[in-house]
Amino acid sequence: KREVILTGFIKLRWTRILAGLITILTLGICAPWGICIMINWKVQHTVIDGHRLAFDGTATQLFGNWIKWLILTIITIGIYSFWLNIKLQQWITKHTHYLD
Numbered sequence: 001k002r003e004v005i006l007t008g009f010i011k012l013r014w015t016r017i018l019a020g021l022i023t024i025l026t027l028g029i030c031a032p033w034g035i036c037i038m039i040n041w042k043v044q045h046t047v048i049d050g051h052r053l054a055f056d057g058t059a060t061q062l063f064g065n066w067i068k069w070l071i072l073t074i075i076t077i078g079i080y081s082f083w084l085n086i087k088l089q090q091w092i093t094k095h096t097h098y099l100d
Helices: 002-025 031-044 059-075 079-094
Strands: 051-055 096-098
Touching (some): 031 059, 059 079, 079 096
Antiparallel strands (some): 051 096
């Protein structure tokens, strides 16, 4: 059991490092890809009431929303930024479902 926990922890760390590097090295342009990598890892390792979850969102889909949200933030002089986390969570939820 301890080895499984340690292995999962190491994989989580490497996933976070990879997602962070993708975001940093591209100056945030590829942040949706890093976000999708992290979401996919979390969803794959989540079980609710004995059911595994699956994530079917793609970075390309998120990138389209990312651009839309950026434009709305600019148009509203930053006011829309208060809704960005909510919109991201809604998008994640929309693309997460039971695997069974």
